[in-house]
Amino acid sequence: MNRRTVLLLTTVTGAALLLPGCTGTGGSAKGAEAEAPDDPSKVGGTITVLTVRTDLVQDGTMKKYAAEFNRTYPKVKVEFQALTDYEAEIKIRMNTDDYGDVLLIPAVIKKDDYPKFFASLGTAAERGKKYRFTDFTTVDGKVYGQSPVGVMPGFVYNKRVWKQAGVTRWPTSPAEFLADLKAIKAKTDAVPYYTNFAAQWPLTSWTYVDGAVHCDPQATTKLAEGDPWAQGADLRVGDTLLYDIVKQGLAEKDPTTSNWEQSKPRTAKGEIATQWLGTWAIIQFQDAARKAGVNPDDIGFMPFPTRTDGTFCATVGPDYNQAVNVHSPHKEAARAWIDWFTDKSGYDKDNLAISPLKNAAMPEVLKPYEEAGVKLIELDDSAGARVKLIDDRSEIGIYKPEYRQDLVDLARGAKKGSLDDFLGGLGEKWTETQADVSD
């Protein structure tokens, strides 16, 4: 019996050892193209579109888009799958061939591997003429994804509360910003700043101060080559501001039990004054205002409080990029959906977002930006893959919430140490890893 058990276990182990060899998706379909169909009436098939917008799938908005799409492409049937924990679920599914026909490119896929998982949408030279953000998904001159909306990080704030505190113009430096938050604390009942510590991901968006601080389109390249927490570096400026906000008691009293869903109506009603998020959040906060019966126009949006040569700067970047599964049997139909959804669906306008089309106008909500002459820049992402590699390898996680949770804990005294040591330690770890990562 004993010997048999051993034999059984050996067989199982042996079989399992062979398994890793079969994970992933061979190279057979590598380099496939998803070409745009010439004749919309001829292309057919059922395609599955994966999305993170559970809300839009549930309330039927996505179905409406599909019905509209069918007017041009009558033979294509579009089905939606909304994944709540997208990154984790898709990562496992991508070990098979079955991960929808159209999907959002997950962060876990290395850029070099894009051709193994996705069909190309065309060359960068050709697509770059019409669309923004092409270099975020370009590998060897070919583009693998297209974001339907552009997003811009910034502070979502309640205009009424800020006015009540006597602040009528955007702060122009971190010190001024802190002074304004203090005024809010002194003169109103609102929580000046809400970290959304428990939801974790809102802290991650502090990484997107990168580029805005010094108005530098090469900011991502600097992350790959230098110390992000060196004196005056973008991330240090951002992280120091977050630290100071919490340290000076300008954030919510107990960040550990903060609640994202509740923070929306509370901001709309003026119980919370400010949150660092992105343009995508504006519509959600306006909806929350409508539901709470307060004026949605109270929701304002402001850039990071620094100026370069007298002007504010804001970075515009892609949201999730849509791509065609390289194993999809209906690549033409899938491509048709991506093109239609990007160009004609109106999804960008419905979300008050920046259009990925180069010739489109800015959304209405960004009028104050135009008036204030905020300079919009697009970051060069050619070093983006390397930054992600350094980030994972070093386990720092600038695109993950942990280190900022530690930063907040440090600021409110739940963790011992000084800010300088903390940021210095991160910088040391980062630059050490840089040396190890060669590509």
Place this chain on the structure above:
Amino acid sequence: MAHAHTHPPSPRAGQTATGTGRPSAKDAAPAPAPAPRRARTWRLLTPWLFLLAPLTLLITFTYAPIANMVAYSFTDWDGVSPDLHYTGAENYAEIFTREDLFQVFWVSGYYLAASVVQIAAALYFATILSFDIRFRTFFKGVLFFPSLVNGVAIGFVFLYFFQDGGTFDTVLGLFGYHTDHAWLGTPVSANVSLAGVSIWRYLGMNFVLFLGAIQSVPGELYEAAELDGAGRWHQFRHIILPGIKPVLTLTVILSVSGSLSAFEIPYIMTGGATGTETFVIQTVKLAFRFNKTGLASAAAVVLLLIILLVTWVQRRLVPDDRVDLV
């Protein structure tokens, strides 16, 4: 045999039918063999046939993944990329040379302490409720109820519970105790709170185990003991405790391994923030946040080995001797 009439009888059938002649050794020797051999094969096979379904499930969902995990622990796989490299024992070397990976085990101390409280409480309630008292069944239900609730739901409920001005503060306020304490705010307070939730969650399971064990103690023993003038404490000390020793040992083993691998409550409630990260949360983060599936697998294997080791040591310290009450 339906074919007996149409076919020539088999030698054996012929012999018995005619009843003549002594069966020669040559004829007889191979003859009895087929039937018993087939029967023996069947007899050997039958239990395995019954075991086929559970074994398939066990192998597919327990041993194959474990074997897979062991295999991944020797690679640098990121969890999704088609290519992965064999890196030998590098991951294990990293685990044992990186101090920070083991620091999180201190957090298990809180859960270990909690399980002592938990076992004591479960034992206390099980003893009391095994005697005849009023509303016995009701209290049993109350104690067991948390075990029926989904762990994720419990996490969310307690997140509200510990919120600033949440249920806990309200309840304390009812007793005139107004605290301004952020329960999940500091590492010590957060870990104590989480361990408290863990006690609440798993108490019912231990309680039911103890109750079952106590009730298997023959009732006459109590009667006899009472006649001899033994009080409740003596009954507990000399009858119940030795009577349930094997279950007690098992519970301690389960609690220790549970404390080392605490996961869902801290993961849902704090995500490991503010010094509440346990070893399993750390492993999950390595695998899914930093895409180091290889290293995370190695960490999981190490945890498995640690738990096996702890269990083995415990078994050596407390041998599983027979219960002999009389």
